Amino acid sequence: MGEKERVEIKSVPFLPVNCNYTLLDDAYTGGGGFLNGDYLIPHVRETPDKYGRRKALSYYANYVKAVINALVDPVFRKVAARNWEGQGTDSAMFSKFQNDVDGKGTKIQRFMKRALKKAKLHGVCFIVVDNVPEQPLNKGEAIEKRAFPYAYLVFPKQVKAYECDKAGVLTSITYEIYARRASGAAVSYTTERWTWTTTSWKREAEGEPVETEHKLGVVPVIPLFGTDADEGDMQPIGDMLSIARINLAIFNLCSELRELLRNQAFATLCYPVTDNAGFDELNKIVTGTENALGYDGLARTSPSYIAPPAEQAILLQDEIKRLVEEIYRIASLTSVVGVQQKNSGVAKEWDFENTNQALADLAENCQDAEMKMAFLFEKWTNSTISYSCVYPDDFGIVDVTEALDDVTKALDLQIGGLFQKEVKKKAVEVYLADLPEERFDAVMEDIDQQIEEVQQAVGFEGAPE
Structure with a gap:
């Protein structure tokens, strides 16, 4: 230009x-x-x-x-x-x-x-x-x-x-x-x-x-x-x-949930009274969270506790959970942080990708x-x-146990040759990923040498007379 x-x-x-x-x-x-x-x-x-x-x-x-x-x-x-x-x-x-x-x-x-x-x-x-x-x-x-x-x-x-x-x-x-x-x-x-x-x-x-x-x-x-x-x-x-605005919404929802639980989560004592004077005396009683709820004693029922409905608290909790999941979805982290879902294997692979x-x-x-x-x-x-x-460009998270199990199944096929060598190298990459570079390379060279020795032995023993 x-x-x-x-x-x-x-x-x-x-x-x-x-x-x-x-x-x-x-x-x-x-x-x-x-x-x-x-x-x-x-x-x-x-x-x-x-x-x-x-x-x-x-x-x-x-x-x-x-x-x-x-x-x-x-x-x-x-x-x-x-x-x-x-x-x-x-x-x-x-x-x-x-x-x-x-x-x-x-x-x-x-x-x-x-x-x-x-x-x-x-x-x-x-x-x-x-x-x-x-x-x-x-x-x-x-x-x-x-x-x-x-x-x-x-x-x-x-x-x-x-x-x-x-x-x-x-x-x-x-x-x-x-x-x-x-x-x-x-x-x-x-x-x-x-x-x-x-x-x-x-x-x-x-x-x-x-x-x-x-x-x-x-x-x-x-x-x-x-x-x-x-x-x-x-x-x-x-x-x-x-994400910050969703976190702001969660901040407000958590405050509202706490206020709801603080004001309504405790059962209230219902106490029967038979006259107005009894109602006045009842206001002086401190029981339950703050006081008792009086009702007509002619109903001939014994004192009991009543609790507020839990639906509103459950609604707020579900909304908070939904917003948390939305945060990790937006951040492309549903497969890594905070969210556990029963996804198929293909769906999990897409999430990791x-x-x-x-x-x-x-x-x-x-x-x-x-x-x-x-x-x-x-x-x-x-x-x-x-x-x-x-910079590193592969950040896949590997389940070592599952990966080694797949390697074992592949070796059980007894295909041999280059296939066996590459499967063994795959096992090293999974299990010894944190090994220092020089020692890692030495292990890989050792696998190559083992396979070559096996191939030479098979070739010698199987040679025509």
Whole structure:
């Protein structure tokens, strides 16, 4: 594509509904309105006292965090295979970058895991690869003083505007960074506004703005997506917003269920009285949950307890259960977390495949983001790294007992030859998946050697005289 063809056709203000991002953050941490009860919706005729009591008794069942962890943790269960071929100080400097990505001692694996959690929660997370302002005289000094590029995260609610070309590539982005200062109970914030283009950066804070050119030729900001997005859309609405809203509904239902159980779940004593004075005295009796219910003593029945109907509580419990199942369905986790269903074997395989594909897509997004980080590192340092990064792409969950049982049945067929060798290797892959790579390879070679020896013996014994 020629330079003239790569024109910027999209320039939009970044105007997310900030309350959505606040809800997402609160749903993940359990803070905000979930902590103080402000996310509870009062009933139409609910008095302030009752509403305040219901807020005080509220609790939050956090499904958002469970879903995020279930979708991100498997991606980083195994360390990604990372290699680079830089020479001398270039290699040493990038190696140190891998072990200290952000200047705070965070390794690349942990940094990318945090970035993916934020990307999955918000729909996207931005990785900024910046360079230190004061450049050392040589790369050796840069390594010694850690004076080389570093990365940090920017969240969607911090971004104020962006521009993309028709290929969906960022050509400029503006965001704000907040520095938090606390002194006792007093908390204050200072704000810096940064704007990056393909040729320059500008920093606006207290005083005059500072603007400087860079020679990267690209915007050093990498969008890491946690959901599907159209080309050039840097504010996608992820599926976690739907899940957070369902979790909000569950929060309210749990409060209503608790209020119902608190007010109605206890049996009430029915006590017969024969005159008005008896009714007055009855009000002073404290029994059961609070007091007794009086009725005409001429009915000649003995005192007894009555209990409220359980249908309403059961209805609320069923609705909560349905919403929980809906959360895991939306998250493609019905086969992994929290939901037990009597599905056929084919249905279970489809569920596992759906979950596996969701995890593989997230792993591929992380892999691409790391490659772009290495590219920007090369640009900033004028070095050649030749970086490669491979994340795991198969996250299937294997029932070891069932798999080995299938292997035993296959060996009982006594087909022999290559079939027997491949079946044995399948058993090793299932049962010894966590074995160190060298020992795993040694076991595989041993199987090959055993089969070859058997084939040679059979061939020798069975040779014509």
